[in-house]
Amino acid sequence: MxxxxxxxxxxxxxxxxxxxxxxxxxxxKFIRSVMLLAGIIGASLAGILPVLxxxxxxxxxxxxxxxxxxxxxxxxxxxxxxxxxxxAIRLGDLDEGVxxxxxxxxxxxxxxxxxxxxxxxxxxxxxxxxxxTKPGFFPVREGAGLSSLPILKAxxxxxxxxxxxxxxMGLARLTRPEACxxxxxxxxxxxxxxxxFKGRMRYMEVDRWKPIPVIDHPYxxxxxxxxxxxxxxxxxxxxxxxxxxxxxxxxxxxxxEQCVGCxxxxxxxxxxxxxxxxxxxxxxxxxxxxx
Amino acid sequence: MRRLVENFFxxxxxxxxxxxxxxxISAEVRRIMEIKREDKSRIKAHxxxxxxxxxxxxxxxxxxxxxxxxxxLFMFSFWLDxxxxxxxxxxxxxxxxxxxxxxxxxxxxxxxxxxxVNLVIGTLxxxxxxxxxxxxxxxxWVCPYHLVSELTEKIxxxxxxxxxxxxxxxxxxxxxxxxxxxxxxxxxxxxxVFETLSPVGIxxxxxxxxxxxALAWVFLLLLFEVFWSRRAWCRYVCPIGLTYGVVGTxxxxxxxxxxxxxxxxxxxxxxxxxxxxxxxTIKGRAPVAEMGLGPDCTRxxxxxxxxxxxxxxxEVKGLxxxx
Numbered sequence: 001m002x003x004x005x006x007x008x009x010x011x012x013x014x015x016x017x018x019x020x021x022x023x024x025x026x027x028x029k030f031i032r033s034v035m036l037l038a039g040i041i042g043a044s045l046a047g048i049l050p051v052l053x054x055x056x057x058x059x060x061x062x063x064x065x066x067x068x069x070x071x072x073x074x075x076x077x078x079x080x081x082x083x084x085x086x087x088a089i090r091l092g093d094l095d096e097g098v099x100x101x102x103x104x105x106x107x108x109x110x111x112x113x114x115x116x117x118x119x120x121x122x123x124x125x126x127x128x129x130x131x132x133t134k135p136g137f138f139p140v141r142e143g144a145g146l147s148s149l150p151i152l153k154a155x156x157x158x159x160x161x162x163x164x165x166x167x168x169m170g171l172a173r174l175t176r177p178e179a180c181x182x183x184x185x186x187x188x189x190x191x192x193x194x195x196x197f198k199g200r201m202r203y204m205e206v207d208r209w210k211p212i213p214v215i216d217h218p219y220x221x222x223x224x225x226x227x228x229x230x231x232x233x234x235x236x237x238x239x240x241x242x243x244x245x246x247x248x249x250x251x252x253x254x255x256x257e258q259c260v261g262c263x264x265x266x267x268x269x270x271x272x273x274x275x276x277x278x279x280x281x282x283x284x285x286x287x288x289x290x291x
Numbered sequence: 292m293r294r295l296v297e298n299f300f301x302x303x304x305x306x307x308x309x310x311x312x313x314x315x316i317s318a319e320v321r322r323i324m325e326i327k328r329e330d331k332s333r334i335k336a337h338x339x340x341x342x343x344x345x346x347x348x349x350x351x352x353x354x355x356x357x358x359x360x361x362x363x364l365f366m367f368s369f370w371l372d373x374x375x376x377x378x379x380x381x382x383x384x385x386x387x388x389x390x391x392x393x394x395x396x397x398x399x400x401x402x403x404x405x406x407x408v409n410l411v412i413g414t415l416x417x418x419x420x421x422x423x424x425x426x427x428x429x430x431x432w433v434c435p436y437h438l439v440s441e442l443t444e445k446i447x448x449x450x451x452x453x454x455x456x457x458x459x460x461x462x463x464x465x466x467x468x469x470x471x472x473x474x475x476x477x478x479x480x481x482x483x484v485f486e487t488l489s490p491v492g493i494x495x496x497x498x499x500x501x502x503x504x505a506l507a508w509v510f511l512l513l514l515f516e517v518f519w520s521r522r523a524w525c526r527y528v529c530p531i532g533l534t535y536g537v538v539g540t541x542x543x544x545x546x547x548x549x550x551x552x553x554x555x556x557x558x559x560x561x562x563x564x565x566x567x568x569x570x571x572t573i574k575g576r577a578p579v580a581e582m583g584l585g586p587d588c589t590r591x592x593x594x595x596x597x598x599x600x601x602x603x604x605x606e607v608k609g610l611x612x613x614x
Contacts, residue, residue, distance in 0.1 A: 033462040033527070040528055041472055043508075044488045072481045073403040075395050076492055077382035078500055082369050091496060093503035100487045100505050101381075101496050126382045126389050127399050128407035135405065 058104040059263060059280040061089050062112060062169050063122040063130040069138055073129040076101030080130060083121035086200045086211045088112045107263025107278050114152055114232045115202035115211045119165060132164045143283025144168055150260050151234040154204050170261030170280035172237060174253060180275035181224035182239060182251045188224040191215045192270045199267055227253045227265035227276050237265060257284050342599030350592025357432050362498055369499050380495035382413060389413030393538065394531040398485055401477040418538060426539015430532050431591035435498065436490045440516055440525060447517045459520045461527040470530040490524060491531055522564055536586045543608040545583035546590055548572060553602035559594035569594060
């Protein structure tokens with residue numbers, strides 16, 4: 001009987017020491033866990049930046065939903081990247097503010113020239129972020145819709161020459177008219193771009209299915225009209241005559257309503273800084289002009 | 292000579308003979324038989340020790356081979372344009388069939404609030420695949436981050452042995468809270484917020500489409516795991532793992548624990564990413580003689596390799612009884 005008695009006073013003292021330590025540890029672990037939660041969620045909120053920065057206008061691939069819906073639906077798998085024959089599509093990185101892994105096009109570096117003939121990469125999209133037929137409940141912004149399907153010059157003579165594309169990606173605009181060679185009445189000869197340029201394009205007279213580097217295809221023009229002749233879409237851009245301040249009869253490139261905003265004109269413009277650029281997500285204004 | 296003759300007659304039809312006299316048995320054999328008779332348990336213990344000292348890596352090697360092969364297939368499908376497995380881990384097509392990561396699909400569905408057929412088909416296919424293959428098997432057999440963090444875990448353990456770092460544990464419930472928060476964020480913001488953080492997606496895309504700045508985030512996570520908390524992302528954060536874990540609840544492929552051969556030594560605990568699933572191996576914890584380890588088990592097989600007595604085995608529920 002004496003043994004338990006002598007133990008008893010010891011146990012109550014020992015017990016609280018252990019459980020206090022246990023409690024401290026549990027409390028620390030809990031606080032750590034809460035801090036981990038706050039840290040990771042905080043970091044993830046940086047991921048919403050692209051949504052808030054929807055004003056940072058990057059050119060999305062043809063067939064993309066409107067920016068907000070596009071960001072919501074893109075699963076960031078890059079299957080569109082894999083299908084594009086000219087590698088126009090890239091995936092956004094951490095610093096680009098367009099959403100990590102979300103596809104975009106930098107027209108000046110590599111425009112979409114519809115070398116694939118049918119924008120069939122849309123079929124590769126598993127979530128419908130890129131689509132031929134937008135569901136009815138996604139509204140079409142006024143002026144974003146094309147009044148008729150764009151005719152692909154490369155397929156002009158064929159039974160079905162139209163691209164299955166119902167909305168524009170943007171619009172071409174003459175942003176530096178003073179620099180434009182056509183506006184100055186100048187011609188152009190040689191390679192359209194610098195020797196280090198990697199962009200490719202499909203030239204029907206070279207090979208319908210194999211795009212070649214733009215620098216391997218020199219031009220010779222009395223009056224520079226590359227943006228007009230190289231445009232893959234029929235009736236999307238034309239040289240329009242005007243009289244300049246000195247009374248000279250000159251021409252300037254003007255985008256028409258059929259312009260889908262693919263960016264070939266921006267890529268092919270032979271100036272150091274392109275005179276014509278794509279304004280992504282720009283819409284056609286019925287009363288005004290495109291360019 | 293005597294044995295030679297005996298063997299020869301044995302061939303012709305004579306029955307093999309038992310030595311008639313102890314003198315016919317050599318001193319060495321007599322000694323061995325003596326030990327065997329008297330010290331059965333010592334020999335068993337000796338073999339058992341040997342098993343501990345010579346770790347097997349059979350399942351780990353198989354698993355690494357599969358993990359590397361799957362990710363290489365992704366890479367080569369694009370690089371060499373062989374088009375077998377196009378896309379990345381968030382979504383892909385295997386010879387044309389859509390496959391979509393369950394967590395990525397969930398995030399997109401909630402953010403976009405609209406379903407298309409390809410998304411449903413791809414999600415269902417992957418769901419069925421991982422129901423069959425064991426849910427979190429995705430983590431250890433496919434996920435590239437798992438492999439990288441498995442390697443950096445070795446650095447963490449080496450530093451921990453030298454007492455340079457200690458493992459700071461978090462509450463495992465944090466992962467559940469993360470899962471709920473990321474689901475809520477996707478729904479409320481209309482953006483797949485988790486995908487910007489997901490080291491799985493970032494690594495997979497970096498492997499296929501080339502490295503980018505986003506890898507810096509993966510690097511930070513690995514540093515955190517090396518110096519602060521062992522395998523923190525997989526254990527306490529990753530909602531992908533939890534999603535696949537839920538799928539694995541009904542999966543027939545599992546690692547099963549058998550009480551009888553178990554010595555309760557705890558080697559399996561030490562190698563496990565999710566050691567709580569192995570708590571049944573603690574003496575007195577197992578309610579039945581055989582059981583699966585449960586849905587959080589990644590079926591990585593490290594415990595199967597580590598167990599010297601075969602108490603942990605890969606098993607397909609029902610199939611073993613059938614066989």
